[in-house]
Amino acid sequence: MTDVRFECRSVGFECEWALRAPSSEEILRRMRDHVRCAHSLPDLSHDLEARVSSAVHPA
Numbered sequence: 001m002t003d004v005r006f007e008c009r010s011v012g013f014e015c016e017w018a019l020r021a022p023s024s025e026e027i028l029r030r031m032r033d034h035v036r037c038a039h040s041l042p043d044l045s046h047d048l049e050a051r052v053s054s055a056v057h058p059a
């Protein structure tokens, strides 16, 4: 299985955080933790989750 990559700035945050994971589900899980810790959001909104999903790309 091919790893996927995601950069936080690709959904509009001024942020250098990026990650590589084995699946987009794992990216979403870790992004949910990241927005709580780094961006003071209570959770990934539905809209943001959709934008994260479409910004995930092959590593």
Ligand SMILES: [Zn+2]
Pocket (backbone or CB within 6 Å): 008, 009, 013, 015, 016, 017, 034, 038, 039
């Ligand atoms: Zn970020």
